Each structure stands twice: as C-alpha cells, then as structure tokens.
Amino acid sequence: MLKYQQIAAEMEKYIEEHELQQGDKLPVLEALMTQFEVSKSTITKSLDLLEKKGVIYQVRGSGIFVRRHKRKGYISLLSNQGFKKDLENFTLTSKVIELDVRKPTEEVAYNLNIELEDDVYYVKRVRFVNGQTLCLEESYFNKSIVTYLNREIVSESIFSYIMEGLGLKIGFSDLFLNAGILNEDEAKCLGLPNGSPKLYGESIFHLTNGQPFDFSKITYNYENSQFFIQANSHFI
Amino acid sequence: MLKYQQIAAEMEKYIEEHELQQGDKLPVLEALMTQFEVSKSTITKSLDLLEKKGVIYQVRGSGIFVRRHKRKGYISLLSNQGFKKDLENFTLTSKVIELDVRKPTEEVAYNLNIELEDDVYYVKRVRFVNGQTLCLEESYFNKSIVTYLNREIVSESIFSYIMEGLGLKIGFSDLFLNAGILNEDEAKCLGLPNGSPKLYGESIFHLTNGQPFDFSKITYNYENSQFFIQANSHFI
Numbered sequence: 001m002l003k004y005q006q007i008a009a010e011m012e013k014y015i016e017e018h019e020l021q022q023g024d025k026l027p028v029l030e031a032l033m034t035q036f037e038v039s040k041s042t043i044t045k046s047l048d049l050l051e052k053k054g055v056i057y058q059v060r061g062s063g064i065f066v067r068r069h070k071r072k073g074y075i076s077l078l079s080n081q082g083f084k085k086d087l088e089n090f091t092l093t094s095k096v097i098e099l100d101v102r103k104p105t106e107e108v109a110y111n112l113n114i115e116l117e118d119d120v121y122y123v124k125r126v127r128f129v130n131g132q133t134l135c136l137e138e139s140y141f142n143k144s145i146v147t148y149l150n151r152e153i154v155s156e157s158i159f160s161y162i163m164e165g166l167g168l169k170i171g172f173s174d175l176f177l178n179a180g181i182l183n184e185d186e187a188k189c190l191g192l193p194n195g196s197p198k199l200y201g202e203s204i205f206h207l208t209n210g211q212p213f214d215f216s217k218i219t220y221n222y223e224n225s226q227f228f229i230q231a232n233s234h235f236i
Numbered sequence: 237m238l239k240y241q242q243i244a245a246e247m248e249k250y251i252e253e254h255e256l257q258q259g260d261k262l263p264v265l266e267a268l269m270t271q272f273e274v275s276k277s278t279i280t281k282s283l284d285l286l287e288k289k290g291v292i293y294q295v296r297g298s299g300i301f302v303r304r305h306k307r308k309g310y311i312s313l314l315s316n317q318g319f320k321k322d323l324e325n326f327t328l329t330s331k332v333i334e335l336d337v338r339k340p341t342e343e344v345a346y347n348l349n350i351e352l353e354d355d356v357y358y359v360k361r362v363r364f365v366n367g368q369t370l371c372l373e374e375s376y377f378n379k380s381i382v383t384y385l386n387r388e389i390v391s392e393s394i395f396s397y398i399m400e401g402l403g404l405k406i407g408f409s410d411l412f413l414n415a416g417i418l419n420e421d422e423a424k425c426l427g428l429p430n431g432s433p434k435l436y437g438e439s440i441f442h443l444t445n446g447q448p449f450d451f452s453k454i455t456y457n458y459e460n461s462q463f464f465i466q467a468n469s470h471f472i
Contacts, residue, residue, distance in 0.1 A: 022349075023446060052288070057408055059445050068440075071412060077313065078467045113259070172293055175465040176307060179415045179435035179458035197433030197458075199415035204304075209295050210259060222415035222433075229411040229465065231314045 004045035007036050011046065012055050015066055022068035026056065029064075054078075054230025067230065074228040077175060090129045094155050097189070098124040101143060108140045111204050111215040119143040123154050126189050132224050136189045139216040146213055162213075171208035177201045182219070190221045197222045240281035243272050247282065248291050251302055258304035262292065265300075290314075290466025303466065310464040313411060326365045330391050333425070334360040337379060344376045347440050347451040355379040359390045362425050368460050372425045375452040382449055398449075407444035413437045418455070426457045433458045 001009070011026075027035070032043050047064060050056045058064050073090070104112065104120045112120065121141040127134045139158070141149065146162060153161045162168050180200050187194045198219050205214040237245070247262075263271070268279050283300060286292045294300050309326070340348065340356045348356065357377040363370045375394070377385065382398060389397050398404050416436050423430045434455050441450040 054408070054410075057442075057446055062445070065446055067408070068410065074412060077413070077465050172290070172303070172466065172468045174290075174304065175467065176310060177313070177435075177463040177465070178461065179433045179456070181433055197415045197417055199413075199435070206293075209298070210293055210301055220415070225414065227413040229313050229413070230408065231411070232408045 003038065004042050004049065007038065007042065007046040008049045008053075010036075011050060012053075015055060020066040022066055024066040026064040026066065051232055054232065057232070071226070071228060074226045077177075077227050077229045091131070092134075093128045093131075095126045095128070096123070096151055096155050097126065098122065099149065099151055099154055104140060108215055111202075112140060112142045112212050114142055114144075121146060121149045123149065123158070125154060129224060133190045133192075133221045134224050135218050135220045136186055137216060137218050139214055142211070142213045145207070145211060168213070169208040171206045171210065173203055173205045175201055175203045186219045190219070192221060192223070199225060199227075239274065240278045241285065243274065243278065243282040244285045244289075246272075247286060248289075251291060256302040258302055260302040262300040262302065287468055290468065293468070307462070307464060310462045313413075313463050313465045327367070328370075329364045329367075331362045331364070332359070332387055332391050333362065334358065335385065335387055335390055340376060344451055347438075348376060348378045348448050350378055350380075357382060357385045359385065359394070361390060365460060369426045369428075369457045370460050371457060372422055372455045373452060374454075375450055378447075378449045381443070381447060404449070405444040407442045407446065409439055409441045411437055411439045422455045426455070428457060428459070435461060435463075 014020075026032070029040065029043060029047075032047075033040055036043065036046075047056065047058065051058055054067055056064055057067055100122050101119050102122050103116060104114060104118065106116070108120060109116050109118070114120070121139075121143055123137070123139045123141070125137050127137060141158075145168065146166065148166075149158070149161075153165075159170065163170060178200055180198050182190065182192060182194065182196045182198045184194055186198065187196060190196075199222055201216075201218045201220070203214075203216050203218070204212050205216075206212050250256075262268075265276065265279060265283075268283075269276055272279065272282075283292065283294060287294060290303055292300055293303055336358050337355050338358050339352060340350060340354065342352070344356060345352050345354070350356070357375075357379055359373070359375045359377070361373050363373060377394075381404065382402065384402075385394070385397075389401075395406065399406060414436055416434050418426065418428060418430065418432045418434045420430055422434065423432060426432075435458055437452075437454045437456070439450075439452050439454070440448050441452075442448050
C-alpha cells in the first residue's frame with residue numbers, strides 16, 4: 001500500500017468509527033496535510049481516492065464532506081475485493097461442488113481472451129452468508145495466470161490467494177447484470193423453490209496489465225442479496 | 237464542457253467509430269499532446285476521465301489501451317445521465333401516470349434530507365424502449381430545488397430539463413438494487429404476469445453541492461432490461 005492509500009484507509013476508518021453522517025464536514029486540506037505530515041499532492045491523491053470510492057464528496061470553494069453510509073449488508077458492485085469486505089460483519093462460507101481443469105467453451109474462451117485448446121480451472125461453489133445461501137458461482141480461471149488451485153484454496157477467498165499467494169495485481173472488471181428465473185439446478189443449489197426470481201451476473205476480472213483471468217457466472221439468492229453502487233460526478 | 241472533457245469525448249467517439257477492440261493500443265502521451273495541441277496535464281486529465289468511465293486502461297511503462305466495448309442494449313449503472321445515452325439506438329418513450337405536488341413520507345423525507353412539511357413533486361411513469369415496457373418509475377423531487385415540472389417535461393427526459401432548463405449541476409448518486417417479485421400494480425403497469433421476477437432499484441441523486449434532489453424507486457421489466465458496470469482498479 002502506498003502512502004496516499006494508507007492515509008485514505010485511515011480516514012475511511014475514522015469516518016466509520018465515528019459514525020460521521022452525510023454532509024459532515026472534514027478538516028480543510030491544510031489541516032489534513034499537517035495531521036498526516038504529508039505534501040499537498042499526497043493528500044489530494046488520498047482525497048481523490050476516497051471520492052472515487054464514494055466515501056466523501058468535495059465541493060469547490062466549500063470543503064470536503066462525508067457521503068452517507070452504505071446500507072448494512074449490501075454488497076458493493078464496484079468493489080473488486082469480493083464479498084468479504086462488504087459483508088465483514090457476517091459469516092461467509094463456501095461449499096465446493098466442483099473443481100477441475102478443463103478446456104473452455106467458446107463463450108469462456110472469448111471472455112478470457114484465450115484459445116479453445118488452452119486450460120482453465122473450473123470452480124463451482126455455493127456461497128453462504130450466516131449459513132444461508134447467498135449465491136451459486138461458476139468461475140473459469142485462465143490456468144496460465146492462475147497456475148494452481150485446490151479444494152482448500154477455493155473453499156476460502158480465491159481473490160486473497162490470487163493476490164497474496166500468487167502475487168498478482170487485480171485491475172479493472174466488467175460486470176453484466178439482469179434478473180431472471182431460477183432453473184432446477186440453480187434452485188436446488190440455493191435451496192429455493194423452482195421458478196423463483198434470480199439476480200444473475202457475469203463478471204470478467206482483469207490484471208492491471210489488462211489480461212482477463214477470471215470469468216464468473218453468479219446466480220444470487222434474491223432473498224439474501226442486496227447491492228449498492230455509489231457513482232460520482234465524473235460520470236456526468 | 238471543459239477542454240479535457242471535449243478531448244475525452246473526441247477520443248471516445250474515435251474508439252467507437254473505428255470499432256477498436258479491447259487491448260488495442262492508443263498513441264503515446266506525446267503523440268496525443270501534439271495531435272490535440274494541448275499540455276501534458278490536459279491530456280492526462282482526459283485519459284484519467286476515460287479510465288474512470290471504463291473506456292481505456294493505462295499500464296505503467298507499457299501504454300494506453302482500449303477496454304472492451306459495452307454490450308449493446310445494456311444500461312450503465314454508473315451513468316448519471318439517465319437511460320438516453322446507453323439506449324441511444326433505441327426509441328425511448330414515457331407514459332405519465334401521475335404528477336402532483338405532495339408531502340413526503342418519512343422514507344422520502346429521509347432520503348431527500350427534507351422535513352415532512354416540505355413539498356415534493358411526485359412523478360409516476362412507465363418507460364418504454366422500442367414500444368415495450370422498460371420500467372415503472374416513481375420519483376420524488378425536492379420542490380425547493382426542482383421548482384417546476386409539468387406533464388410535458390416529465391414525458392421527456394427530466395434530467396435534461398433539470399440540467400439545461402433549470403441550470404442545476406448533477407453530482408454523485410447512490411443506487412441500491414435487489415431482485416424480487418412483481419406485485420399486482422407493478423405487473424399491470426409493465427404488462428407482465430403477476431408474480432414475475434423484477435429487478436428493483438432505489439436511487440438518490442445529488443447536486444454537486446451534495447444536496448439530494450431526486451429519490452426514485454424503479455421496477456424493471458426483467459425481460460427488457462440488462463445492466464453493466466465497468467469498475468476500475470481504483471477500487472482495489
């Protein structure tokens with residue numbers, strides 16, 4: 001973690017611990033520079049990061065303000081850290097249904113930007129939050145990047161392993177979402193009646209160098225999953 | 237539009253028109269500076285904006301690359317411009333069901349950060365894409381900010397009117413999402429069988445000064461709505 005990221009993390013923690021509310025004003029730039037003993041450019045980078053993450057908003061000529069807290073138990077659709085961060089007060093577990101090495105389908109090869117004769121790790125697991133089903137996840141990892149997986153790894157956080165175990169740097173992601181109706185297998189895995197609604201997502205995660213390494217299809221239990229997105233004014 | 241935004245828009249248009257693919261390399265910084273006849277700091281700002289919007293990714297020491305195209309017909313969950321931009325090749329229409337001035341419920345007052353005795357504009361409309369129902373939208377506008385609405389305005393893009401007609405600057409937004417089951421009124425408005433799945437969203441839009449002005453509840457026709465989100469590595 002770079003200095004500006006550390007400071008951003010400290011400020012975020014402070015806001016959370018002191019339960020600051022939307023509109024609460026933070027100290028001015030100069031005060032923050034003194035407090036953290038860093039240059040203006042470092043503090044500016046920290047604040048930009050917090051703004052991108054939806055923690056604060058900056059009003060020109062007026063100051064730096066807190067954004068409303070996330071709703072508890074909602075999963076961020078912008079986080080690349082997996083569920084762990086959003087659901088940190090909940091117990092997350094996984095049941096591994098399948099784990100093997102296989103050849104990709106055309107769809108998987110396209111999304112991972114690999115050839116049909118390349119190898120992928122296939123992982124199918126059900127994830128639980130406080131013992132209740134959260135989602136059914138089918139993931140395909142480019143084996144030339146994610147070179148090794150076993151049952152122990154995939155029953156924990158695969159992303160922690162990829163970052164810490166394999167030392168890979170996770171970059172940007174694409175997520176596609178729609179609602180639909182559970183099929184029989186999905187309903188069985190999630191413990192819901194056949195024909196229940198579902199929230200269905202496909203995501204592609206890339207390394208910082210742009211290579212896609214993970215294509216996942218996720219079917220959520222609609223009763224146990226809620227999501228949030230905090231967008232900022234850059235998207236205008 | 238500022239200079240760096242203009243350049244970003246031009247570059248995005250170029251990428252779209254030339255159908256550049258994910259991984260296609262763009263000219264180096266110096267070449268872009270020469271081409272657009274601007275300073276390094278302006279080009280850097282343009283590139284940062286395009287990165288935030290998910291149009292490009294930058295790899296340190298390696299270059300600037302195109303990100304994969306959005307899937308056609310998918311609605312961005314990060315855009316604050318309403319559907320118009322994502323669905324520009326589709327015909328969007330609205331049917332206004334209700335428009336009145338009323339007192340907010342507690343929920344609405346909380347989300348708009350106003351008092352129970354303040355006034356809100358309430359707008360209920362069904363939106364159509366190519367003649368098919370896209371969503372049922374119930375919106376509450378803080379009347380002290382959005383001072384005037386009529387049937388003609390709300391049957392078009394309310395956001396265009398807010399920006400161009402009222403001259404307000406739209407800032408950040410919060411969006412909460414989940415899947416569920418349509419109730420009778422929703423099913424009727426969307427022309428779907430009772431009990432069909434739905435994607436349900438609540439959004440709060442703020443001005444750049446942090447004031448919330450629009451709280452909306454949107455129920456999507458799951459058959460006609462698909463969404464995408466492009467996240468970048470800042471969220472790691």
